[in-house]
Amino acid sequence: MKIVVIGTGHIGGTLGQRWRAAGHEVAYGSRTASGTGPGGAPVLPVGEELTGAEVVLLAVPGGAVADVVAAHGAALAGKVVIDAVNRIGEPAVNSHTAITAAAPQCHYVRAFNTLGWENFADPPPDAVMFFAADPGARPAAEELITAVGLEPLFAGDADASTTIDAFLPCGSRWSGTTAGTAGSHCASRDSRPGDRTHLREDQPAEHNLTAANAEG
Numbered sequence: 571m572k573i574v575v576i577g578t579g580h581i582g583g584t585l586g587q588r589w590r591a592a593g594h595e596v597a598y599g600s601r602t603a604s605g606t607g608p609g610g611a612p613v614l615p616v617g618e619e620l621t622g623a624e625v626v627l628l629a630v631p632g633g634a635v636a637d638v639v640a641a642h643g644a645a646l647a648g649k650v651v652i653d654a655v656n657r658i659g660e661p662a663v664n665s666h667t668a669i670t671a672a673a674p675q676c677h678y679v680r681a682f683n684t685l686g687w688e689n690f691a692d693p694p695p696d697a698v699m700f701f702a703a704d705p706g707a708r709p710a711a712e713e714l715i716t717a718v719g720l721e722p723l724f725a726g727d728a729d730a731s732t733t734i735d736a737f738l739p740c741g742s743r744w745s746g747t748t749a750g751t752a753g754s755h756c757a758s759r760d761s762r763p764g765d766r767t768h769l770r771e772d773q774p775a776e777h778n779l780t781a782a783n784a785e786g
């Protein structure tokens with residue numbers, strides 16, 4: 571697949587690298603960088619790389635999403651748009667409303683937002699990822715989750731995005747762990763949204779929700 575990753579940070583860089591290694595054609599969209607990005611994929615100004623892309627990953631801070639999709643909404647039409655952004659502290663953690671308002675013809679996916687980036691760089695054995703997707707986007711989402719070494723578990727269409735976000739208190743605290751220790755915290759097939767069994771007992775859920783690496 572031809573994939574554009576907007577944001578060259580922890581999430582964008584890690585997933586771009588993994589997808590390129592899996593044989594996908596990756597390009598990064600960046601405000602500042604140029605040349606080559608993580609894994610050797612080209613880095614272009616946001617927007618220039620969108621032509622011909624099948625999939626776009628949004629991996630920018632929550633406060634940047636509105637501007638990015640407003641500027642490039644037309645170019646997202648018909649594409650699979652994966653929303654990995656967490657808008658911590660806002661009424662909706664995901665950007666489904668903003669993305670589909672700017673790009674009503676896109677195919678929305680909510681995924682890659684509930685696990686720390688370390689889990690994508692070096693996935694623990696048997697780890698799973700719950701995701702939500704419009705019907706037209708489900709095959710691509712499953713392929714790209716599988717490509718990073720996680721088992722995709724479909725939670726429903728885009729309306730199930732809030733269900734995916736209910737895993738965030740679990741995933742947030744995984745950020746900052748090493749890949750080696752993250753495995754013991756990853757969701758399993760028995761996990762359920764809002765499941766608190768993976769939370770640190772000495773920390774309230776609010777602490778986990780505001781863990782630094784998952785903040786937008």
Ligand SMILES: NC(=O)c1ccc[n+]([C@@H]2O[C@H](COP(=O)([O-])OP(=O)(O)OC[C@H]3O[C@@H](n4cnc5c(N)ncnc54)[C@H](OP(=O)(O)O)[C@@H]3O)[C@@H](O)[C@H]2O)c1
Pocket residue numbers: 576577578579580581582599600601602603629630631632633634638654655656657682683684685686687688745783784785786
């Ligand atoms: N870190 C995690 O483990 C994790 C896990 C799940 C979800 N998330 C979510 O993923 C998103 C990215 O997190 P991250 O950890 O990858 O952050 P990060 O390392 O800070 O990277 C964010 C990237 O977004 C781009 N960016 C920054 N400000 C921007 C702006 N105003 N407009 C457009 N692009 C901007 C930058 O790339 P350029 O300078 O190249 O433009 C930057 O490298 C956040 O919404 C976060 O909540 C993070």
